[in-house]
Amino acid sequence: MAGVSLGSRPTVKDVAAAAGVSATTVSRVLAGNYPVSASTRKRVLRAVQDLDYVINAQARALVGGTTRTVAFIIRDLVGPLFAYIGQGVEQQATAEGRVCLVCTHHGDADRELELIELMREQQAEAVVLVGGGLRTPEHLERMAQIARSLERVGSRLVLCGRPPIGPDVPATVVEYDNEGGAFAVTNYLLSLGHRRIAFIGAAEPEHTTTSARFDGFTRAHAAHGLTVDPSLVAGGTFDRESGYRQTKALLTRDTGMTAVVGITDIVASGVLAALHEAGLRVPEDISVAGYDDIPMSADLNPPLTTVHIPHEELGRSAVRLALHRDDYAQDQHLMLGTHVVIRKSTAPPRER
Amino acid sequence: MAGVSLGSRPTVKDVAAAAGVSATTVSRVLAGNYPVSASTRKRVLRAVQDLDYVINAQARALVGGTTRTVAFIIRDLVGPLFAYIGQGVEQQATAEGRVCLVCTHHGDADRELELIELMREQQAEAVVLVGGGLRTPEHLERMAQIARSLERVGSRLVLCGRPPIGPDVPATVVEYDNEGGAFAVTNYLLSLGHRRIAFIGAAEPEHTTTSARFDGFTRAHAAHGLTVDPSLVAGGTFDRESGYRQTKALLTRDTGMTAVVGITDIVASGVLAALHEAGLRVPEDISVAGYDDIPMSADLNPPLTTVHIPHEELGRSAVRLALHRDDYAQDQHLMLGTHVVIRKSTAPPRER
DNA sequence: GGCAGCATAGTTAACGTTTTCTACACGGAG
DNA sequence: CTCCGTGTAGAAAACGTTAACTATGCTGCC
Numbered sequence: 157m158a159g160v161s162l163g164s165r166p167t168v169k170d171v172a173a174a175a176g177v178s179a180t181t182v183s184r185v186l187a188g189n190y191p192v193s194a195s196t197r198k199r200v201l202r203a204v205q206d207l208d209y210v211i212n213a214q215a216r217a218l219v220g221g222t223t224r225t226v227a228f229i230i231r232d233l234v235g236p237l238f239a240y241i242g243q244g245v246e247q248q249a250t251a252e253g254r255v256c257l258v259c260t261h262h263g264d265a266d267r268e269l270e271l272i273e274l275m276r277e278q279q280a281e282a283v284v285l286v287g288g289g290l291r292t293p294e295h296l297e298r299m300a301q302i303a304r305s306l307e308r309v310g311s312r313l314v315l316c317g318r319p320p321i322g323p324d325v326p327a328t329v330v331e332y333d334n335e336g337g338a339f340a341v342t343n344y345l346l347s348l349g350h351r352r353i354a355f356i357g358a359a360e361p362e363h364t365t366t367s368a369r370f371d372g373f374t375r376a377h378a379a380h381g382l383t384v385d386p387s388l389v390a391g392g393t394f395d396r397e398s399g400y401r402q403t404k405a406l407l408t409r410d411t412g413m414t415a416v417v418g419i420t421d422i423v424a425s426g427v428l429a430a431l432h433e434a435g436l437r438v439p440e441d442i443s444v445a446g447y448d449d450i451p452m453s454a455d456l457n458p459p460l461t462t463v464h465i466p467h468e469e470l471g472r473s474a475v476r477l478a479l480h481r482d483d484y485a486q487d488q489h490l491m492l493g494t495h496v497v498i499r500k501s502t503a504p505p506r507e508r
Numbered sequence: 509m510a511g512v513s514l515g516s517r518p519t520v521k522d523v524a525a526a527a528g529v530s531a532t533t534v535s536r537v538l539a540g541n542y543p544v545s546a547s548t549r550k551r552v553l554r555a556v557q558d559l560d561y562v563i564n565a566q567a568r569a570l571v572g573g574t575t576r577t578v579a580f581i582i583r584d585l586v587g588p589l590f591a592y593i594g595q596g597v598e599q600q601a602t603a604e605g606r607v608c609l610v611c612t613h614h615g616d617a618d619r620e621l622e623l624i625e626l627m628r629e630q631q632a633e634a635v636v637l638v639g640g641g642l643r644t645p646e647h648l649e650r651m652a653q654i655a656r657s658l659e660r661v662g663s664r665l666v667l668c669g670r671p672p673i674g675p676d677v678p679a680t681v682v683e684y685d686n687e688g689g690a691f692a693v694t695n696y697l698l699s700l701g702h703r704r705i706a707f708i709g710a711a712e713p714e715h716t717t718t719s720a721r722f723d724g725f726t727r728a729h730a731a732h733g734l735t736v737d738p739s740l741v742a743g744g745t746f747d748r749e750s751g752y753r754q755t756k757a758l759l760t761r762d763t764g765m766t767a768v769v770g771i772t773d774i775v776a777s778g779v780l781a782a783l784h785e786a787g788l789r790v791p792e793d794i795s796v797a798g799y800d801d802i803p804m805s806a807d808l809n810p811p812l813t814t815v816h817i818p819h820e821e822l823g824r825s826a827v828r829l830a831l832h833r834d835d836y837a838q839d840q841h842l843m844l845g846t847h848v849v850i851r852k853s854t855a856p857p858r859e860r
Numbered sequence: 861g862g863c864a865g866c867a868t869a870g871t872t873a874a875c876g877t878t879t880t881c882t883a884c885a886c887g888g889a890g
Numbered sequence: 891c892t893c894c895g896t897g898t899a900g901a902a903a904a905c906g907t908t909a910a911c912t913a914t915g916c917t918g919c920c
Binding site for chain 1 (some may be wrong): 517560567584585587598607629630631679777804807834
């Protein structure tokens with residue numbers, strides 16, 4: 157490692173000078189896309205090593221037109237949903253030779269816009285938005301605008317776990333079957349014999365995740381010739397505390413419920429806590445199901461019956477589709493399946 | 509939004525032409541670092557809006573010399589340790605106006621090297637390495653070389669949760685008191701009256717995390733005038749399965765143990781599972797403690813006594829120190845405190 | 861022996877910014 | 891009336907790389 161000078165980064169020119177060749181030749185040796193004589197190549201590689209040279213990604217992107225960067229915008233880094241989707245995105249990005257930018261907006265819509273703008277500056281090849289969103293006309297219109305904005309600079313908007321924006325909006329969409337999963341798990345409870353099933357966490361009808369899951373819940377009832385009793389439907393948010401509080405509230409009334417579906421596993425864990433506190437046994441006295449199949453679900457007491465989402469596959473597909481949109485031109489909308497995972501928190505209802 | 513053409517990204521020149529000024533003037537309006545008449549400014553801003561122009565971050569970095577990017581290299585995105593440290597890194601990076609690159613190496617040392625090389629190309633201002641590492645001479649030498657390599661291109665190596673490499677190695681180090689935490693939790697168990705305490709997960713004596721925690725365990729015994737019984741020390745890895753298996757193995761022998769310290773909370777959750785399976789009650793029959801205070805610990809059955817690590821603060825400090833190393837020139841080594849969190853998995857031992 | 865054709869290397873311009881230097885006009889002071 | 895400072899604007903060079911040309915020296919063929 158002789159000749160390494162501290163302070164300023166060596167450039168192609170420095171390498172060229174050290175090897176006694178031109179900058180072009182250095183570039184060619186490194187890219188390997190042009191014939192170079194063995195002896196020259198050797199000298200260049202030697203100089204690269206001596207100077208500890210690495211290419212300047214910015215300069216390369218400037219001339220090459222592509223940054224080999226995928227951006228990943230999400231609400232929060234904590235929370236179990238992120239990890240696996242993020243892992244999928246990162247893995248696929250890496251597999252495709254891209255690096256991965258990650259940003260969080262903590263639920264702040266303005267901040268999300270800022271981030272997208274930032275990614276437009278960064279020329280990210282794909283901008284992956286994770287998680288459900290609102291479905292109001294204004295929000296949809298704004299998303300459509302963003303999609304077009306990104307397209308204009310060569311980026312691709314990718315929606316991960318959220319339904320498409322509109323037919324003529326340039327975006328890649330990878331979602332999973334929210335409604336089907338809710339249908340399946342509710343159907344399972346109904347098949348066990350439950351007839352009074354509570355649904356916890358349906359406050360925002362405009363939120364795509366909320367509404368789809370509630371729709372599945374409703375459809376399963378319909379399929380059994382039943383209608384949902386509104387007094388068994390509780391609102392709330394997506395956290396454990398909410399599940400806990402809503403359950404407490406339901407227990408004070410004499411609802412006759414024999415099962416509870418939490419809108420997420422996190423909510424369901426709050427449900428379990430409230431039931432335990434009330435001295436009810438799960439599943440002997442009451443069954444509980446969740447949604448998401450986060451790792452923790454298997455460790456709850458009892459292990460939670462829930463709906464599995466292919467988190468990682470979601471992230472991988474998102475990146476894969478977006479980067480190969482020439483090949484997959486037809487089909488920039490993917491719907492992944494979900495399935496029920498039966499554990500110990502569900503059982504037939506007690507005899508009356 | 510008139511005049512927006514699809515396909516190719518507008519440049520300063522386009523904006524300049526649209527506004528009837530020079531590129532220089534556009535740059536000045538956007539940067540706001542030079543007097544520009546009000547009318548010109550207005551025209552330029554108007555053109556920027558019309559063309560939906562955003563700056564090209566690569567080009568700016570090329571001339572400006574700085575990318576405003578922080579890189580974040582970690583073993584895995586899944587696993588509870590990542591989330592909070594990552595959140596800290598991301599938050600601080602955002603607060604300092606930087607964007608955040610994230611890469612995983614899945615424990616592959618060569619891959620880690622590749623990633624660092626990649627970040628050198630990207631000119632990340634700081635390269636944060638998270639998690640413990642080996643402490644062999646070769647590994648240390650390699651890290652030292654990497655640190656100098658990064659320094660040469662203007663990047664800063666940041667070690668997060670790992671002790672310093674050496675005195676004259678240009679790196680920022682933010683660690684937490686692994687040994688002290690292990691001392692404290694062991695001391696707590698000893699104070700409760702336990703005398704036969706098992707330690708699970710100490711297989712790699714060269715791994716910094718492993719050795720520091722085991723050292724604390726040993727020192728606590730010494731402080732009580734005791735020595736550690738080697739038959740109570742089990743090796744293994746950092747996963748749940750390992751805790752489960754090692755505990756099973758210990759239970760087959762008649763060790764007389766009354767408490768178990770898991771090297772991580774994950775390991776401890778495996779310990780709990782094995783104990784439950786053996787029909788032992790926690791903490792009545794045997795006490796269990798973990799390390800890390802991951803969120804799940806509070807939801808285990810019973811809630812786990814453990815050692816709290818300031819995860820998020822770790823990440824924040826790492827970025828803060830690295831980006832302001834002129835101001836903090838003195839002190840590029842920070843040691844954060846840990847403390848015991850007492851929950852329900854520990855109690856005095858039963859009377860014999 | 862001259863010349864086509866190939867293998868190898870170099871020159872130059874371009875990518876989209878910012879920065880430094882230069883230019884121009886205007887107003888006031890001497 | 892000239893000269894200088896000030897406020898505003900533009901021209902040109904630079905950042906580090908690549909790609910499109912251009913140039914050179916061979917080899918081999920007629």
